Amino acid sequence: MLPKVDLSDIADELTRLGDEIQRAYEDSEQAVDPAPQVSLSGFAQLLDAVRAGEADSHGGSAQLLRAATGAEPDALLDHGLGLLRQLAEVARRLNQESHAQAVEVLVVPFTCWMLRRGAELQHPEEVVSALATLANSLEEPDELAELYGLMDEIADGIGADRIQGMDPTDPTDPWLILLINRGIVATRSHQPALMEAAFDAIGEQLPDHAPYFFREGMGQMETLNYPTQVRELMQRYFDKWCSGQRLH
Known part of the structure; x- marks a missing residue:
């Protein structure tokens, strides 16, 4: 099933995955750094910030995002992708491969949400990879x-x-x-x-x-x-x- 391009849905899915990754982290005997909560908290804060970027046009949304965050939409997109990548890497080190892939897939709806609000995707590698993962999971x-x-x-x-x-x-x-x-x-x-x-x-x-x-x-x-x-x-x-x- 395709993820929805909706910040609330992204946040809910990340909370679900984050809880499971956090449990694996707490049960793990190996030292894994950073803790999952670092990425999760950072991404939650980012979502709270970018929710301010709602307007009737790309230009209007971009202006609101700049005013609310002091950063360019492109940089906010890159920051979010980096946090999701970091969490997926932690999950993978905890041998949570399916959770790592599920986190990686969330880069697609997050990217589309940001693109609709004036961002430009400068580093498409992981997004393209996530699209391929989604394509392989769909049949209808x-x-x-x-x-x-x-x-x-x-x-x-x-x-x-x-x-x-x-x-x-x-x-x-x-x-x-x-x-x-x-x-x-x-x-x-x-x-x-x-x-x-x-x-x-x-x-x-x-x-x-x-x-x-x-x-x-x-x-x-x-x-x-x-x-x-x-x-x-x-x-x-x-x-x-x-x-x-x-x-x-």
């Missing part, structure tokens, strides 16, 4: 279509400098991973309109990767029982990118 096309919407928001919120600095030869580049994963999620949503938008972006921004993506996509069409309209659309992009001189 409607939920995948909803996830596609969140992926779009995050793609739109990534700083232009980060996108321009993409290294298409690096398979770990977060912008490349996001575009590819968004194409996969669009396909699994069974919605041709989402597929076209995602596929066009891959062709425009990752032309060297496009033939491999659509060749792999056609292989999935043959392996899995995709609807006719999905198969036909994938075939069209396969024909465009994987025929003639493009085949290599």
